[in-house]
Amino acid sequence: MFSRFKEKLSGFKEALSSKIAEKVSLAEKIAGKKDDGEKEIESHAKALPEADGNAALQKSPASSATLSSTSPAKPSPSQIPEKAEANNKPKSRFSFLEKAKSLIFEQEVILEEKDLVEPMWALEMALMESDVALPVAEEIIREVKSDLVGKKRKIGADTGAIAEQSLRNALLTILSRNYLDFDEYIKSKEKPVKILFVGVNGTGKTTSIAKVARYLMNQSYSVVLAAGDTFRAGAIEQLEVHGSSLGLKVVKHKTGGDPAAVIFDAVEYAKAHNKDVVLADTAGRLHTNINLMDQMRKIVRVTKPDLLIFVDEAIAGNDAVERARLFNESVPIDGSILTKTDADAKGGSAISIAYITGKPVLFLGVGQTYPDLVKFEPQWLVDRLMGEAEA
Ligand SMILES: Nc1nc2c(ncn2[C@@H]2O[C@H](COP(=O)(O)OP(=O)(O)O)[C@@H](O)[C@H]2O)c(=O)[nH]1
Ligand SMILES: [Mg+2]
Structure with a gap:
C-alpha cells in the first residue's frame, strides 16, 4: 500500500544525506586546518601571558574524539606529537576555528536554512508526484523545514533517517489537525444518528x-439503510443485496422518486423501531452538474443529516481532492471516506483531502469486502505511507 510514495521520497532522503555529508566533511576540513591554525595562533600566544581557564572548555576531549571518529583517515592528536603538544597549550578565546567545531559536536550537525534548498526541492517534487495538492505540499515543507533548521541532529549511521523522521512528524501534524473520532461521535450523539x-x-x-x-x-x-439513490437503474437493488447479506431493513421508494422523502421515511422508521443509525445512499453526481448539486442541497436541507460524508476514491488523486473541495463548498461536509486505497493509490489524496476541506477523513476503503474498511487514524496512515507497516 502506498509503495510509490515511499519510492518518491528517496530523492529527498538522498539530497539531505549528501548535504549532511558535505557539511560534516567541510567542518572536518576546517577543524583539520584548525591544528595548523592553532600552531600559528599559539606561536603568537607564546608571546602573551598565560591564557585563562576557558581554553580547556574550547577544546574538550569529547569533541576531539568526535571529530576524529567521524574521520577515520584523520590521525588522532596523540599520533602526532606536535599536535598533542598543541592540545596542551592555551589558545585564543576568539579563534574562528571554534565556530567550525560547533557545527559538529558529539556527532551532531546543525542544519541551516540554506542547506535545505536542494532537499526541500526534492521533497516538493516527491510530494507533487505523489498527488499531494500544492498547498498541502507547501505546508508539509514548512513543517519539515521548521523541524530541521537550527536544531542539533544526531548524524548517526543513517542520515536518511533524519529526513524520514522529520517528514513523519510533519505528516502526523497535518493529518491530526482535523481528526474526529467516529466511534466517540456515534456514541455521544442522540439516536437515530x-x-x-x-x-x-x-x-x-x-x-x-x-x-x-x-x-x-x-x-x-x-x-437502517435508506435507498436514496433513486436515479440510477439498479441502485436500489444493489443496496437491497447488501441489506439482505447484512440482515438490515432497507427503506426504499420507486426509482425516480424523491430521495429526500425516502431518507425522511427511513428516519421515521428508525425512530419507530428504536434503531441507532440511518445510513442514507444518494445518487452519484458530478460537482459540475448544477441540477444534481441543487438536488443534493435540497436533500440536506430537508433531512438534516448529523453527518454528511463525502466519498471518493484515493486513486483519483488530485481530482478527488478537488471534488471534495467543490462538494464542501456546495454543502459543508462533515468528513470523507477515501476508498480504493488498496488499488495502487499514491497516497496524496489521503494526505490532502482533510487539509483542503478542513474536515476529517473518517475511514479508508481497503478492498471490496465488508471488513475492508479502516477507521482513519493519522498514525496508521503515516506508518503505511512511510512503508513501515503493511495493510
Ligand atoms: N478495490 C476496492 N474497490 C472498491 C472499494 N470500495 C468500493 N469499491 C468498488 O468500487 C465499485 C463501485 O462501488 P459502488 O459502491 O457501487 O460505488 P457508488 O457508485 O459510489 O455507489 C464497486 O465495484 C466496488 O466493489 C475499495 O475500497 N477498494
Ligand atoms: Mg451507489
Missing part, C-alpha cells in the same frame, strides 16, 4: 455504506 453519503458515481458510496453498517453492527448498533 443520520448519516448521508454523497459523491460522484462509482467511487464506492454504496459499498462504503454496507461496510460502515457492518462496522457499526460489530459495535452492537442497530442500523
Whole structure:
C-alpha cells in the first residue's frame, strides 16, 4: 500500500544525506586546518601571558574524539606529537576555528536554512508526484523545514533517517489537525444518528455504506439503510443485496422518486423501531452538474443529516481532492471516506483531502469486502505511507 510514495521520497532522503555529508566533511576540513591554525595562533600566544581557564572548555576531549571518529583517515592528536603538544597549550578565546567545531559536536550537525534548498526541492517534487495538492505540499515543507533548521541532529549511521523522521512528524501534524473520532461521535450523539453519503458515481458510496453498517453492527448498533439513490437503474437493488447479506431493513421508494422523502421515511422508521443509525445512499453526481448539486442541497436541507460524508476514491488523486473541495463548498461536509486505497493509490489524496476541506477523513476503503474498511487514524496512515507497516 502506498509503495510509490515511499519510492518518491528517496530523492529527498538522498539530497539531505549528501548535504549532511558535505557539511560534516567541510567542518572536518576546517577543524583539520584548525591544528595548523592553532600552531600559528599559539606561536603568537607564546608571546602573551598565560591564557585563562576557558581554553580547556574550547577544546574538550569529547569533541576531539568526535571529530576524529567521524574521520577515520584523520590521525588522532596523540599520533602526532606536535599536535598533542598543541592540545596542551592555551589558545585564543576568539579563534574562528571554534565556530567550525560547533557545527559538529558529539556527532551532531546543525542544519541551516540554506542547506535545505536542494532537499526541500526534492521533497516538493516527491510530494507533487505523489498527488499531494500544492498547498498541502507547501505546508508539509514548512513543517519539515521548521523541524530541521537550527536544531542539533544526531548524524548517526543513517542520515536518511533524519529526513524520514522529520517528514513523519510533519505528516502526523497535518493529518491530526482535523481528526474526529467516529466511534466517540456515534456514541455521544442522540439516536437515530443520520448519516448521508454523497459523491460522484462509482467511487464506492454504496459499498462504503454496507461496510460502515457492518462496522457499526460489530459495535452492537442497530442500523437502517435508506435507498436514496433513486436515479440510477439498479441502485436500489444493489443496496437491497447488501441489506439482505447484512440482515438490515432497507427503506426504499420507486426509482425516480424523491430521495429526500425516502431518507425522511427511513428516519421515521428508525425512530419507530428504536434503531441507532440511518445510513442514507444518494445518487452519484458530478460537482459540475448544477441540477444534481441543487438536488443534493435540497436533500440536506430537508433531512438534516448529523453527518454528511463525502466519498471518493484515493486513486483519483488530485481530482478527488478537488471534488471534495467543490462538494464542501456546495454543502459543508462533515468528513470523507477515501476508498480504493488498496488499488495502487499514491497516497496524496489521503494526505490532502482533510487539509483542503478542513474536515476529517473518517475511514479508508481497503478492498471490496465488508471488513475492508479502516477507521482513519493519522498514525496508521503515516506508518503505511512511510512503508513501515503493511495493510
Ligand atoms: N478495490 C476496492 N474497490 C472498491 C472499494 N470500495 C468500493 N469499491 C468498488 O468500487 C465499485 C463501485 O462501488 P459502488 O459502491 O457501487 O460505488 P457508488 O457508485 O459510489 O455507489 C464497486 O465495484 C466496488 O466493489 C475499495 O475500497 N477498494
Ligand atoms: Mg451507489
